[in-house]
Amino acid sequence: MDGALARISAGLSLTEAATIPMNGLSASLVLEHLALEPGSTVAGAASTLGNYTVQLATAAGLVVIADAAPKDRALVASPGAAHVVDRGDDVAGRIRAIAPDGGDGLLDAALLRGKAIPAVRDGGRYLGVRAGGR
Numbered sequence: 001m002d003g004a005l006a007r008i009s010a011g012l013s014l015t016e017a018a019t020i021p022m023n024g025l026s027a028s029l030v031l032e033h034l035a036l037e038p039g040s041t042v043a044g045a046a047s048t049l050g051n052y053t054v055q056l057a058t059a060a061g062l063v064v065i066a067d068a069a070p071k072d073r074a075l076v077a078s079p080g081a082a083h084v085v086d087r088g089d090d091v092a093g094r095i096r097a098i099a100p101d102g103g104d105g106l107l108d109a110a111l112l113r114g115k116a117i118p119a120v121r122d123g124g125r126y127l128g129v130r131a132g133g134r
Helices: 012-033 048-061 070-077 091-098
Strands: 041-043 063-070 085-087 103-108 120-128
Touching: 012 048, 012 120, 041 085, 048 063, 048 070, 048 103, 063 070, 063 091, 070 085, 085 091
Parallel strands: 041 063, 041 103, 063 085, 103 120
Antiparallel strands: none
């Protein structure tokens, strides 16, 4: 059972530590479902799941366009996003300013739905990971 144990980083509660493998697994599943080839463009980032996805997507050779609230730009950029755009009503326009044909895939963990979907190219893939939103 040694493989089922892991050290908890100093300063984390058990609850906080429990989110690490779940977010990492979720990010892996997001990328598996999007099924994008290296060099493809993936957009979106929100919460810890978004940050994990940015790191794994970058490592997989994807070009990441992350969206962030202005106060979170540095946090969202730090895992390796190639571009960071402001989240908001025109997030799709800001993504298309970088990828004019639209992104090949989009992770929507921020419940942007109709605001973000136009950022996906024709034939691209959209993955919303939470219920609710507009």
